[in-house]
Amino acid sequence: MPHMQHIDELIREYFLFRGFTNALKWFDFDVKLDKDKGFRVDKLVEQILQLVYSYDLSTIRELWTHFENKLFSKLDQDISYAVKKLENSLLKFYLIHALTNNRSDKVNEFLTKMTNDLQLQNEWKDWFSELIFFI
Structure with a gap:
């Protein structure tokens, strides 16, 4: 390029x-x-997974905001639902990873930082009510 x-x-x-x-x-x-000198999906996925495995919620949010501003904002409106679904799935994956590894400190951090934003979304209301049984 x-x-x-x-x-x-x-x-x-x-x-x-x-x-x-x-x-x-x-x-x-x-x-x-960086042989390809650009966004490579495999590298991005690897980075996101590493952030989840290291419980780095702040960097996950910063990276996602960057994606929203630089990439997702340029997509057709029809795709925005899929992007939101992907974001929610990533956040759920983070939370499940923390739960399955008994990292209650990271679960509490997630709930403290994210509940106000997520509880307004219908997809999360049911999910949070089911999550209570696992905490």
């Missing part, structure tokens, strides 16, 4: 201009590892 190469060159120039030689070294290292 030529536009990615151009952006990479601009970043290199900036690092050199500012004297960020260590940052430039690491940037070049990361670029070499």
Whole structure:
């Protein structure tokens, strides 16, 4: 992708201009590892799963917000239901992972941070009522 190469060159120039030689070294290292130079679904899924397995709810939310702003907002309105369903499934997966690994601290963190937003959604009302039996 030529536009990615151009952006990479601009970043290199900036690092050199500012004297960020260590940052430039690491940037070049990361670029070499990223052979496809772009969004790869397998890498994104791997990253999301790693965030779930490490119970990093804040980063999951930040990443999802980034996706909403940069990717999902450009999709047809017909697809928005599927995107919302995917988000809810990811959050449920996080919660189930925490429950099955007896991480009540992470379950409590999730409920504290997310309940106000999620309880307004019909999909979550029934799910929360069933979840009470597992906590």
